[in-house]
Amino acid sequence: MGEYANAKGKRGRVRGRRSAIRTEKEPLVSTASSTTSQKVAVFDFGAQYGQLIARRVRDLHVYSEIVPCDITADEVREMAPAAIILSGGPASVNAEDAPRVDPAIYELGVPILGFCYGHQVTSVTLGGSVYHPEVGEYGPAELHVSGGALFKGTPADQTVWMSHFDAVKDVPSGFSVVASTDVCPVAAMECPERKIYTTQFHPEVKHTQFGNQMLKNFLFDICGLEPNWTMDNLVETLTADFREKVGSDRVILALSGGVDSSVVAALGARAVGKQMTCVFVNHGLLRKGEPEQVEDVFTKQFDVDFIHVHAEERYAKLLDGVTDPEQKRRIIGTQFWEEFFTVAQQLDGVKYLAQGTIYPDIIESGARKTGGKAATIKSHHNLIPFPEGVHFDLIEPLDHFFKDEVRALGTALGLPDHIVHRQPFPGPGLAIRIIGAVSPEKLEILKNADAIVREELDAYNQRLFEETGERNSEHSCWQYFAVLPDIKSVGVMGDERTYQRPIILRAVESSDAMTADWAKLPYDLLAKISSRIVAEVPGANRVCYDITPKPPATIEWE
Template sequence: MNESTFPEQKVVVLDFGAQYGQLIARRVRDLGVFSTIAPCDIPAEELADMKPSAIILSGGPASVYAEDAPTIDPAVLELGVPVLGFCYGHQVIAVTLGGRVGHTEKGEYGHADITRCDGGTSKLFGSTPSQQQVWMSHRDAVIQVPEGFRVTSQTAICPVASMECPDRNLYSTQFHPEVRHTPYGQDLLGNFLFNICGLQPNWTMEGIIEDSVRAIQEQVGDSRVILGLSGGVDSSVVAALCARAIGSRLTCVFVNHGLLRKNEPEEVEEVFTKQFDVDFVHVHAEERYAGLLAGVVDPEEKRRIIGTQFWNEFFAVAQDIAEDGRPVQFMAQGTIYPDIIESGARKTGGKASTIKSHHNLIPFPEGVHFDLIEPLDHFFKDEVRALGTALGLPDYIVHRQPFPGPGLAIRIIGDVTPEKLEILKNADAIIREELDAYNAKLFEETGERNSEHSCWQYFAVLPDIKSVGVMGDERTYQRPIILRAVESSDAMTADWAKLPYEVLARVSGRIVAEVPGVNRVLYDITSKPPATIEWE
């Protein structure tokens, strides 16, 4: 979905480098309104061209008085569009319009209690309690509101916990309504969207499918399309959308780079040749990838090599199925919003740093070009799953675990060798078998796929170290396996899964007993952030 296909009703989140920037967009969508992220310094004229129904200013780590502090085009506040600012965005509104921000004696970090002082008339607060708990993260604070504004809440430390100017449709809070730690935060967002902006909760799966299919048809015309298919939920949903849009003019290309999980190539081919009416091409590129990756240890270099070779493999297929001597022009792929954000906000234009490069965002190599079709590039993972269900995809595909395009290459720390691949594939298969059974048992007991203790993603990592052990009264010096299991919904944040000891013991016992070359199993108990879900 590109900007030309955005829904008519949309909220634009201006990103000041916030920890919670993407979360704001998610919370808006949770309320049934489409949202997208744009850089905080976007010119007002360019922002107006996006035809926003509302604008939200995110928080950010800077001080508004710092020399290089991010700010907004002042004309943004004059567009006549309702604006809501959080934390840093609250302070930017104040200083832009003539208010003042200063240091408080104490910072507020974490839970805080606010008291409304609006006399019950604030549309933003609506019927929420006069005293309520919020989540703060600041030391600077607004100490003088701009002309025309009134203070609507305070804390013992913060004199302006929120302010508003209803005549100009400008609202802001020092606290973060978008986080779950602000119990009435979603009520405030709903009040802003529906009572102040007059929007409707019409961001629905049915409407998304119609818009996406229409956009694909308009982009492609009567041309053919190849699709980079991995068998995961993202590319499978794109396949379903493209099949609905262009039918038999779609060719699904599965590139087997030899870095997939145990038995996975056979499973993908089985599903897409026997259960789906699509033109399916299985490219065996195992030897080519093994040669390219030999001796490579840097994870970003691995991603670059794998991503670049993907383009070459797809282009070779495009030439093989060319009509009238012309290679297929269009290629569809399952790029989703977190991919773009973690790769440095290529499309959002935001302030995000590059966390890791995604294989499907690697530039084209020389001599290769496709016009890309990326209908999911503004969707979060749980939205993609909901879309898959609405499209009628089987449950086992919709809820299939995420798997990185570079495959096991980025779950092997150091160089990739046949020996390491064999160890990791076998250990990973045991982990998936045991935790599949654990999740299935929870689902049977609770009836909820994402119950409190279920795992969202789980896999093995092979570090580039060895450790001493003892087996059969003999000393061993072999490799450890790291178990990674997390709870998440959208891949933007994740917590480590609190697995029962008996499950961990069973996984560890089986790996050490059944996988030659392994004598130790470790469990990663780090959340995202500060870690990422993957190790490389």
């Protein structure tokens, strides 16, 4: 069994969208697209972070697609991938309803790499066996390597990431064991003649010390692929896909002014121009000065129609007295669609609604699109079903992208840095950064405190950029904001007692929002933020710093 035991079941068969990514240090290179001969098919067995495998492949500039694990050999043959990777998964391979691989896929002659469940299903499919040992492995493990092409250039003893309680007992005929741990005798096996390589551990996670080297060995040495899938290729592909889907119809875009919807706006403007109308719903829950900034940017820099919907009063009434975070999200999401439907009735020929949904949204909402089903962590406003009577078809060109991929795409589309590197901001806005009921008084306190946090940490990140030349250096903050809890505490200002609200500072380091660590900010910076908030924000008398990583916490508080 794989590592994600809460991600069970399957739903539908939807092919993954093309994607690519570069790191901040790697320049984009312009090459002709070669997706036909350089395609990597990633079989999804339902692991909650299975998409990370495709992500790691893209990091190495090789084109990848997510496909359902029950794809047939004929479908794979038609797809013509240059390589196949089998993901982990939550099931036990010996369970009666466990997902299987079409055995004929192993006879296609396509190189195969399997992780965790992919390792186990390969064993049982090809005549080996899997058993349930008394002891499982969870977390870092010491791997002992005895050889094998997958481990070229890596040491004999290395740390890998394990998460399993089933294990391979007998390897199939023709396979040899090339690595083990003290708990797992068959931690890796290979059959070079058939070009099949599998591991019980997870090379795709960063906790595996030499996982990236193993992927390179597989893609470039074993499969003979070239690192020539780039953002330039992707822009052309996504533009063509957007244009082809829309045809002569019209599109409305759910524009928040954040990175994701801005990239969709730039893509839509490039693909269909005035056929797209950007609809900005102002729910009154945005950051200080943000509505004015959004309108200024998108009326001057994009060749699209722009509609500013002032819905502040309607949202205030709907949220009055609501304390449950999921109810807040549902209210905001439902009203979001109502606002769009009202606008759409006034426009002719609108068939499509475009949104900036990205892959972490899909995972956290449990709405997997690649054959698996993840556990619902929290609802996202742009994934809640349409209200009755709404008949838009969705266009979500970023729904298989992580945040840093979206930023790289924005740069390739020519968006300015102040948009591309803008702070992530949830669709429900400050409503989920105010714990408890939302009120005008709380909104005012939080907006003012949050403005100070962003001002100071924007300057901090800029200093690091000037010193290192890297936009996302080791100590820079990826996301930072203020939270207003539903409590008050005693304080002293001057010679008087105060009884006011604390502000919680949240600052994290991340690249994709799937995992995050709290930012190790300098003490003098924290002191300055605290002093400014207490001195400049009426109603706040205390500042606390959240030092919890994700997981176990989420980045947002609600």
